[in-house]
Every structure is written in structure tokens, then in C-alpha cells.
Amino acid sequence: MKTPLLAPPTLPTDVDAILLLAAQSLFDAFASASEGMLLVDKSGRVVWINDQYRRYLPALGFQSEAEFVGHSVSSVVHNTQMDKVIESGKPIFVDLLTNKAGTFVVSRFPLKDALGEVIGALGIVLFDQPTSDLQPLMAKFALLQRDLDEARRALAEQRKHLQPGPRQAKHTFASFMGASAATVEVKRQARRAAQSNSPVLLLGETGTGKELLAHAIHAVSVRASGPLVSVNIAAIPENLLEAEFFGVMPGAYTGADRKGRDGKFKLADGGTLFLDEIGDMPLVLQAKLLRALQEGEIEPLGSNRLVSFDVRIIAATSRDMAALVRGGLFREDLYYRLNVLPIRVPSLRERASDIPGLVEVLSEELAIQNGVPPTDLTPQALDLLVAQQWRGNVRELRNVLEQIMLRSDTPRIGVELVEQILKESGITEISPSVALRTSQSPMPLVSGNPIVPLAQQIAELEKAAIIQALTVVQGNKSAAAQRLGISRAKLYERLTRLNLV
8 A cells, every 4th residue: 555645735825724823833932932821711810831831830839730720810920910911902012020939021912712802811921031131121120110019008008098107117118219229229138127037227327218218127027017116315315215115114203104104115016116316325224225135025114023025126326336336335235236237328429310309209299298389490400409418318408409499489490599598508519510500600709718608607616516525525415515505405406407416
């Protein structure tokens, strides 16, 4: 019996047959070249995954294919857009998907029947190990996606009319605005620290956003459902600090509350205790704080019994802690207890590229707060703001913007008003190149030197006197206030106004 001759393959002439063949060829090409594929039906239920996709299941939290296939795609793949493709009938050709398994470049296509009705969708993972060209884009997308998710959660809380109380986090990482390298790095470190239960020490100049970061760390930690209690050590009189920390039993001393009062450790039980300006803590209280942290117990004033607590400590300071330890003003053992996860918060001048974005956001907030139209700075005025050193950082920038907004007669802000307010505020670090480009007339001169406003001269003399007094008494604020002939409260007011804290 002769073997029948096989005719050579020919391309079909029927258009539908050609399209079917093309679709099959494309499917096979994607199946072999992609990093994974999944298929969902018109209800959004996963009905099939290929071999490449199965390797993602453990990272997604599934031990077997049966736990994944047969379930709604939105319930098994976080941040998926497959439901949207089914609903709209339109493909998403290239997108970035971030979930527990990583960040991926994906494509999504609707599947339709002969009548054009959507019967499902096909998802394709194009890349899971991005090339060097795609890596920066994917990293930036992942960062923006996290910030967006945090902002959405915050907005959802507001829509539920759940205004944050004094014992809840008021800020998330999305609140720490900016996309500069310094900002991205500090948020990366803070997010990593949030996953631990160890103490965090936030270091940085005044006004950089240390308290904001403390709130953000608490908000994404395992203690987020617990209280967040803040203590500004510099703002509490020294003789009241122990009562603030450990609480007071009824009748512990003359004038004590008859009902007693819980201390901050007890109030923060199960959550986070934020110790702001930890560098200003008196030495006597440092020893008691160290013992409390080591033992996990406190003894309220007027009590002879120990009370257990469970808190996570986040401390912050604008002072040089190592120098305080060397000078004997801060206990070395307490410093090591707190300095487990140190994070240095960058100054505003270290992330100057964030200033334009900060100006836009802060201006909108101030406009709403003051009930005035939002302002718009000319490019020259914005350049002038970017050129400053900002010793008071974001807090100082906000103050200047509020002055600009309230003193302007028009929404459009020119460089002249900005320059005037900067000078009156004692902010003199104007870049020479910017000053030459923006000034319309030369500054009046006397004996070859610029005229310095009287208020600025007085402020500089006042600052020098305070610095000298603090140096003489080795940082003891009570002694410095006594030397200067002013109250301790007045000294703190001066320190804040002159950006010395």
C-alpha cells in the first residue's frame, strides 16, 4: 500500500480562518515568550493559568493552584485591572502592576465572541525581571503607587467622617511630599523601620518633618490600630515631666487630681509613644526612662506598684545626640537604647528640587485655611524661593508662603514681594545669581555695605546672646534663662522664633 502524498501547507484563503490562525499564533508566541498568562471569564473568575504563571502563586500567598483558579481575579491578584478590561471591552496594552509578588510589566486584552460580546479577558506578564532601562521607571511607579494607595486610604477615612483624634496618626507617607533622591531614600528607610518593633530615632533640623514621619511610620506599622501618643519634652516644664510620663495616683501630692491621671506610657499601651525633642530630657528623668524601657514597667507617682506597658518608641531630636553624650548631657546607655533604627531626615536645602511641588501644595492648603484665592508665583519668584537655605526648612517655607499670600493684592505673585518678605523675615541667603537676575534695582549702600533692617540686627544680637548663654551653662535651658533674666517659657519662645531648636 502506497503512502499518500502530503500536500504542502498552504495559507487559508478564508479571512476568518486567517484571523483564527493569527490569533492562535499570537497566543502561542505570548505563551512561550512571556513570563506568565492567566485567563478570566466574563464574571472575572480565573479559569486558567499557564505553567510560567504558577511560579508566582507562593509569592501571592497561595500554596496550590486550586486556591487560585476558580476565584475572583480581584480577590487573588491585588491591584489587578482585569475587571476594568471586562467592563470596558478595551485592552490595556502596557501597564505596571505592583502586588505582593513584585512589580511587573503587563498587558490585558478582552476576549469577545462572534457577536462582539465580551466573554472574558487574557492577562499577560511581559516582564518580571526588568531590564536596566525599565528599572528606574518601575521603581518610580512602585513608589508613586504606594503613596497613591496611602492617600486613597486617608481620603476614605475622611469620607467616613472619621476625623483623626489626638491619639491617631494624622499623616501618612504621602504627606511627606517630594520625589527627590533624598526624599525617596528617607521614606524607604522609614517604611522599612515601620515593619519592625524596635525603637526609631529621627534626626534632623527643626521643621524637616520628623513628627510627620513618626505619624507615617505608626500608620503602616502592626500597631496602626493602637494609639499614637506624642510628648514634646521641650514644651513641658521639667518638674512635670515625670508625672506626664508615668502618671499620678490620687492624692500623690498637693494639687494632684483627686481621680489620678494616666501617664503617656499607659495611654500609649498597645501603640506608639513619640518622644519629640528627646535631646532636651533632663538627666534625672533619663535614668527613669531607661529603666522603664528595659523592664517594660512603670511606677506612677504616689504608687508602690508596678504597671506593665507595651509601647513602640519613636524619638526625635534636632540636636547632635553624639555630642550630648560626649558632653555628659545625655546618658550613653539610653542613647544606645534609642539609637537602634536611626533615620536622618534631610533638610529642605538637600532636596531643593522638591520646593516647587511643596510650594504648590502648601499654597493650596493655606488658601483653603485662610479663605483666600490660591496664589500663583512667577518663575522668577519661585526661583528665588528655591535659592534660599531655609534654616527653618518646611516650617519656615510655609510661614513665608502664608505671609506672601496674606500681603498680596493679586493672585499673581511677583519677585519683588517675595524678596521683600524674605529680607524682613531675616532670610538673607539669596543666591547671588538669582538676586542679580531678579532684582530690578540695586540695594542701597552705606559705606559699601547693604543696609540691614533694624529688626534683623536686633534679632541677630538676641540670637548671639542666647547662644552664648547656652554655651556657658552647657545647654541647661533653665540656667540660661536665669542668666538672661527671662522665664524658661520665654526662652523657648525665643528659641523657636530664632530657629535655634
